[in-house]
Amino acid sequence: MYTIERKTIVETIKDMFIDSAYHLGEDFVNKLKSSQEKESNQLGKSILSKIIENQEIAKNNNIPLCQDTGVAVVMLEIGRELIFDYDLEEAINAGVRRGYMDGYLRKSMVKHPINRINTLDNSPAVIHYEFVAGHQLTIHAAPKGGGSENMSRLKMLTPGEGEQGIIDFVIETVKLAGGKACPPLIVGVGIGGNFEKAALIAKKAIFRKINDQAENEVDQLLEEKLLKEINHLNVGPMGLGGETTALAVKVNSYPCHIASLPVAVNLQCHSARKSEVILDGKKIENSN
Amino acid sequence: MEKKLKTPIDDHTRESLIAGEEVLISGYIYTGRDAAHKLMVESIIKGEKLPFNVDQQVIYYVGPTPAKPNQVIGACGPTSSYRMDAFSPTLMKKGLKVMIGKGPRSKEFIEQLKKQKAVYLLAIGGLGAKLSQTVKENKVIAYPHLQSEAVRQLYVEDFPAIVAIDSKGNSVF
Ligand code: SF4
Numbered sequence: 001m002y003t004i005e006r007k008t009i010v011e012t013i014k015d016m017f018i019d020s021a022y023h024l025g026e027d028f029v030n031k032l033k034s035s036q037e038k039e040s041n042q043l044g045k046s047i048l049s050k051i052i053e054n055q056e057i058a059k060n061n062n063i064p065l066c067q068d069t070g071v072a073v074v075m076l077e078i079g080r081e082l083i084f085d086y087d088l089e090e091a092i093n094a095g096v097r098r099g100y101m102d103g104y105l106r107k108s109m110v111k112h113p114i115n116r117i118n119t120l121d122n123s124p125a126v127i128h129y130e131f132v133a134g135h136q137l138t139i140h141a142a143p144k145g146g147g148s149e150n151m152s153r154l155k156m157l158t159p160g161e162g163e164q165g166i167i168d169f170v171i172e173t174v175k176l177a178g179g180k181a182c183p184p185l186i187v188g189v190g191i192g193g194n195f196e197k198a199a200l201i202a203k204k205a206i207f208r209k210i211n212d213q214a215e216n217e218v219d220q221l222l223e224e225k226l227l228k229e230i231n232h233l234n235v236g237p238m239g240l241g242g243e244t245t246a247l248a249v250k251v252n253s254y255p256c257h258i259a260s261l262p263v264a265v266n267l268q269c270h271s272a273r274k275s276e277v278i279l280d281g282k283k284i285e286n287s288n
Numbered sequence: 289m290e291k292k293l294k295t296p297i298d299d300h301t302r303e304s305l306i307a308g309e310e311v312l313i314s315g316y317i318y319t320g321r322d323a324a325h326k327l328m329v330e331s332i333i334k335g336e337k338l339p340f341n342v343d344q345q346v347i348y349y350v351g352p353t354p355a356k357p358n359q360v361i362g363a364c365g366p367t368s369s370y371r372m373d374a375f376s377p378t379l380m381k382k383g384l385k386v387m388i389g390k391g392p393r394s395k396e397f398i399e400q401l402k403k404q405k406a407v408y409l410l411a412i413g414g415l416g417a418k419l420s421q422t423v424k425e426n427k428v429i430a431y432p433h434l435q436s437e438a439v440r441q442l443y444v445e446d447f448p449a450i451v452a453i454d455s456k457g458n459s460v461f
Contacts, residue, residue, distance in 0.1 A: 043450070046310065047412055050448065058417035064353045064363035066416040067436075104362055106353040106436050118435065147368055147390075147413060178461070180368055180391040182413040238390070238412055240450070240460055271414040 002079070002135035002281025006086045012277055013095025016141040017072060018103035020275040021064045024055045027210045028247075028272050035184065035244040044242025048184075051237070051270055066271040069105035070143035072096045072125035075207060081135035082281045089127060097121040108146065128200065135281035140207050140274065148185070148269035151177035154199055157261040166191055166263050167226060173265040174230050174246070179239020182269035185246045186210070187230065189222075190264040193254035198262035205250035206268040212250075219251040226251070237270075290448065296344040297386060305407055305451045307458040312446040313409075317346040317388070319440040321367050324431055325375035328439075332378055339430030339439050343383030349390075351436035352426075353416070361426040361442070363416025366390040369408070373397045380404045388449055392461040402457040410452035410460070422447040 024032075029052070036048035058065040074092055100107055100122035109123065110116040132138070153173045157165045170189055177183075190202030214220045226249040236242025247270075256262065293301065295315030305311070318340055320328065328338055349369055353362030369389030376387060377400040385406045390413040393401075401408060411419065425443035432438050453459045 043308065043310075050412055050415055050418060054415045054418040057421060058363075061417065061421075062356075063359070063417040063420055066414045067351060067353050067363040067365050068367070068416075069353060069363075104354045104356050106351065106362070120435075145414075150368075178392065179410075179413070180370070182390070238410070239392075240410075269414060 001284050002082050003084060003284055004082065004137055004279050004281055006091045008279065009088070009091040010095040010098065012139065012279060013074070013092055013141065014099040014102065016139065016275040016277060017096060017099030017105065017143060020141060020273040021069050021103055021105050021143055022062055023059050024065065024272060025210070025274070029055060031210055031247045032184070032270070035247060039237070039242050039244050041236055041242030043240050044236040044244060047237040047240065048244060064105060065273060066145060067106055068108065068145040068147065069100070069122070070108065070145045071149070072100075072122060073142045073144045073203070074125050074127045075140040075204070076127065076129050077132045077138040078129060079134040079136045079281060080131055082137060083284070092125055092127055093123045096125045097123050105143070137279045137281065139277050139279070142207065142274040145182070145269055145271060148177070148181040148267040151181040152202075152264075152266045154195070154262070154264040156195070157263055159259065159261045161261060163222065165261065166222070167229065169263050170226055170265050171229055171233070173267070174235065175233060177267055178235055181267045182271065183235055183239060183246070184237055184244045184270050186268040186272055187226065187246050187249045188266040188268060189226070189249065189251045190266070191251065191253045191262070192256035193262060194256065194260065195262060197254055198264040199266070201252035201254055202264035202266040205252045206266055207274060208250045210248055214251050216253070219253050222251050223249045292446075295346050295386075297346070299405070302385060302407055303405055303455045305454050307451050307454045307460050309451045311409065311449050311451060313346070313449060314445045314447070315443070317348050317442050317444055317447075319348050319350050319442060321349050321351050321437050322371055323434050323437045324439050325372050327431060329375045329378045332382065338382070340441070342379055344385055345383075346386040346388065347379070347384060348388040348411070348442070352420070353436070355426070359420070361420050361423045364420050364423060365414055365416040366411040369393055376400070380406050392459075393453060398453060398457050398459070401453060402455070405455040407451060407455050408453040409449040411447075411449050419447065
């Protein structure tokens with residue numbers, strides 16, 4: 001069996017949130033740059049250059065890209081040969097706390113949705129666990145902003161509504177969001193599963209690499225179709241017009257009930273901050 | 289080219305702004321978002337004094353990240369304005385003339401804006417780092433307990449914004 005020390009988890013999570021709050025991924029920045037060159041709406045073009053300039057200033061001066069440093073979302077892929085003899089969730093939250101304090105990030109979490117008293121350290125994180133083969137731990141972390149999260153939607157369609165129903169719902173969601181979700185967007189779409197599964201795979205979709213493709217052909221074609229239609233809506237950068245409404249559409253699907261067609265749309269704004277780290281488990285002596 | 293504006297913005301300049309124009313703002317502006325708006329409007333209803341005289345002033349909807357020891361302010365991009373729609377008309381009646389935030393506004397907001405010949409400017413969402421470079425002074429002047437939502441007086445130089453709704457009610461949305 002293998003393990004990873006608590007202090008490694010805490011340090012890694014801390015660094016991941018600080019790093020992702022200050023830097024955008026290179027692939028994502030290149031995507032922004034190529035869409036800025038193509039954008040024909042003058043105001044849209046000007047906004048895109050300011051977004052590109054913003055990430056350079058953030059990187060060079062260590063200033064968060066956006067003041068909304070979000071809810072801390074953590075997705076774990078846990079190798080089956082790993083064991084943890086401490087509270088893993090507590091370690092992750094300790095890392096989040098340290099990251100938001102040491103990184104001068106904004107604390108946006110309240111203790112209760114009705115009483116709304118700030119937790120003052122941005123904990124707790126929203127954590128998802130999954131088991132995979134091997135003895136590595138893959139951590140995905142993202143500070144997810146409130147603006148784009150608030151514009152995300154879920155609907156239980158009937159199977160008869162089919163692919164067109166899905167397309168209509170996604171398009172309607174992007175239109176309703178307009179400038180409020182801070183486009184250009186990454187549109188995460190989850191279809192199938194049930195109520196909570198659709199939402200989870202939609203969230204996972206926005207964690208995918210910006211230039212990858214869906215696993216199967218049906219989802220790939222849907223991604224292409226949706227991206228084309230979304231960029232014809234003339235929502236544009238910050239909702240002021242133009243063809244750069246989405247930089248990518250990511251569709252994830254899952255088997256579902258004969259009576260259901262759940263669809264969830266999770267929107268990611270242009271401050272698409274995320275980080276991925278793979279930790280190797282250390283072999284525990286006297287174990288097999 | 290962007291039009292340069294100096295705060296407080298005089299009536300003539302403000303009324304000549306046209307929806308869609310890009311502007312650069314310099315001078316003192318005040319910050320406030322959800323919680324501060326609620327407190328200010330409650331003060332007005334109770335007949336109490338406001339933390340600053342809003343007459344002819346500019347309010348920017350922002351809750352910055354904490355400043356590091358060597359910084360004036362942390363990241364400070366705009367928050368969504370629609371949540372302030374319920375409060376802004378009361379402040380406009382007290383003379384507030386310029387509001388800066390992101391996203392569209394309600395019909396009631398626009399009606400009052402036209403009546404008061406006020407303007408609504410759009411700052412680009414997610415430009416936290418870039419906008420922080422335009423802030424030269426940052427002082428908390430009220431509600432320090434609200435942390436990032438406290439009311440601050442900022443001195444800005446060439447803060448970029450877009451005229452979203454002009455004093456005649458023309459809108460970019
Ligand atoms: S939606 Fe994204 S870019 Fe816009 S303010 Fe929120 S976190 Fe920042």
